[in-house]
Amino acid sequence: MPVLKANFEACQGYANCVDAAPEVYDIDDDGVVVLLKAEISDEERPRIEEAARSCPVSALTIEDA
Amino acid sequence: MTRTVVVIGSSIGGVRTAQALRSEGFGGRVVLVGEEAQLPYDKPPLSKQFLTGQWDVDRVLLLTEEKADKDSIELRLGVPATRLDIAARQVLLADGASLEYDSAVIATGASARPSPWRPESGVHVVRTLDDSRRLQARLSDGGPVVVVGGGFIGAEVAGSARALGHEVTVVDPLPTPIGRVVGPEIGRLFSELHHRHGVVTRFGVGVEAIEGAAGDLRVRLTDGTQLQAATVVVGIGAVPNDGWLADSGLPIDNGVLCDQYSRALDAPDVYAVGDVARWFHPGHREYVRVEHWTNAVEQGACAAHNIANPDDLRAYRPVEYVWSDQYDWKAQIVGRPNHGTRHETVGSLSAGNPRAAVLYTDETGRLCGAVTVNWPKALVQCRRLVTDGAPFDDALAKVSALTPPSGRSAGEPVAGARA
Numbered sequence: 001m002p003v004l005k006a007n008f009e010a011c012q013g014y015a016n017c018v019d020a021a022p023e024v025y026d027i028d029d030d031g032v033v034v035l036l037k038a039e040i041s042d043e044e045r046p047r048i049e050e051a052a053r054s055c056p057v058s059a060l061t062i063e064d065a
Numbered sequence: 066m067t068r069t070v071v072v073i074g075s076s077i078g079g080v081r082t083a084q085a086l087r088s089e090g091f092g093g094r095v096v097l098v099g100e101e102a103q104l105p106y107d108k109p110p111l112s113k114q115f116l117t118g119q120w121d122v123d124r125v126l127l128l129t130e131e132k133a134d135k136d137s138i139e140l141r142l143g144v145p146a147t148r149l150d151i152a153a154r155q156v157l158l159a160d161g162a163s164l165e166y167d168s169a170v171i172a173t174g175a176s177a178r179p180s181p182w183r184p185e186s187g188v189h190v191v192r193t194l195d196d197s198r199r200l201q202a203r204l205s206d207g208g209p210v211v212v213v214g215g216g217f218i219g220a221e222v223a224g225s226a227r228a229l230g231h232e233v234t235v236v237d238p239l240p241t242p243i244g245r246v247v248g249p250e251i252g253r254l255f256s257e258l259h260h261r262h263g264v265v266t267r268f269g270v271g272v273e274a275i276e277g278a279a280g281d282l283r284v285r286l287t288d289g290t291q292l293q294a295a296t297v298v299v300g301i302g303a304v305p306n307d308g309w310l311a312d313s314g315l316p317i318d319n320g321v322l323c324d325q326y327s328r329a330l331d332a333p334d335v336y337a338v339g340d341v342a343r344w345f346h347p348g349h350r351e352y353v354r355v356e357h358w359t360n361a362v363e364q365g366a367c368a369a370h371n372i373a374n375p376d377d378l379r380a381y382r383p384v385e386y387v388w389s390d391q392y393d394w395k396a397q398i399v400g401r402p403n404h405g406t407r408h409e410t411v412g413s414l415s416a417g418n419p420r421a422a423v424l425y426t427d428e429t430g431r432l433c434g435a436v437t438v439n440w441p442k443a444l445v446q447c448r449r450l451v452t453d454g455a456p457f458d459d460a461l462a463k464v465s466a467l468t469p470p471s472g473r474s475a476g477e478p479v480a481g482a483r484a
Contacts, residue, residue: 015397015444049088
């Protein structure tokens with residue numbers, strides 16, 4: 001299953017990911033991304049990929065397990 | 066039969082459209098045409114981290130050859146498109162080549178509005194990587210710096226130049242430049258932000274002329290005063306790159322006019338996304354052109370979906386979102402605060418520890434926009450509430466219920482204080 005990764009140091013709290021895929025991305029009180037799931041299904045991958053690509057600092061990636 | 070999509074423009078809108086086509090399962094050819102020979106790069110850091118030298122070019126790349134290969138995106142970089150022939154379904158390139166398409170995506174973006182003042186040298190704009198490099202080199206020769214234009218780009222460049230240790234003055238004919246976006250009251254707080262960081266503003270005053278040469282420029286203002294500058298940066302907006310389409314037959318009017326699906330009017334095989342597109346926004350019931358990074362990404366994804374799924378067309382009706390990092394403020398703006406007739410602030414924008422959300426409502430009584438500062442959590446909430454068309458009072462209650470920001474609004478009880 002595809003694995004969600006985040007570079008928490010790079011995250012700037014722009015929050016596009018949360019808007020695009022609120023079931024896998026959230027943001028904490030300090031404005032840093034929170035991963036709500038470790039893995040996603042292949043079916044949801046395209047949409048989550050688009051959410052990851054909406055990150056202005058490319059802090060989000062999806063890797064093959 | 067293999068379908069071909071030709072994407073013209075290799076900045077954020079073009080790159081993300083090409084990638085989204087693959088995410089949407091499009092199996093045909095994808096060709097990405099770009100005027101610059103440079104690998105596609107991202108623009109927001111050009112006025113900030115790249116300009117100050119914190120980030121190098123690798124950090125701003127949007128696409129590498131390896132990533133393009135992986136998604137089978139054919140790159141045609143370093144050659145501008147010169148013509149679109151709708152009847153023949155061809156994109157003509159400056160090197161004489163032509164690319165046949167089944168769908169074309171216009172993503173040629175916008176250019177910095179050129180400076181109307183042309184002294185011998187020393188006047189810069191910031192739009193491309195080369196612009197930012199040239200300015201960076203010039204700034205290393207010393208200040209003072211005059212920035213013409215107090216909008217987002219101007220404010221960010223001023224902050225960067227100040228961070229590099231220069232004396233900086235920002236000039237703008239409007240009394241509160243950011244007020245255009247957030248209203249005059251909050252706009253004034255953005256002006257004060259400059260002052261707190263040692264940047265001088267001359268707002269409400271225009272530029273009459275700029276004379277001299279790099280290192281020794283004189284900026285004459287409309288009130289008769291004059292500023293001395295080593296370097297002048299002009300950030301007075303952008304103009305859509307639609308000139309190459311003048312003889313295409315496409316309707317052009319401050320951008321490529323598109324329907325709600327981002328298809329050019331009268332040419333359903335041609336899409337436009339990002340800064341160059343002026344499309345019919347079904348929520349606002351009017352044609353809009355939006356120069357925001359997020360808009361280019363979202364419109365690209367929507368256009369890619371529509372190309373890959375012609376039987377399941379999606380209307381594009383985004384809620385506007387833009388950010389601007391100025392000094393110690395991360396400002397995030399959602400919706401249309403400038404349509405607001407009233408606003409309320411949750412949290413505090415005072416100097417010590419600014420963290421707040423300003424919510425705006427219009428005559429409908431709904432939340433029409435919000436500005437947050439250093440509070441991404443509130444931004445997320447506001448973005449959802451604007452999307453849902455939430456009543457203003459409900460929105461205000463929901464944002465107030467978030468973990469209280471460390472700053473305080475005037476009138477709130479102070480913890481531990483005795484009356």
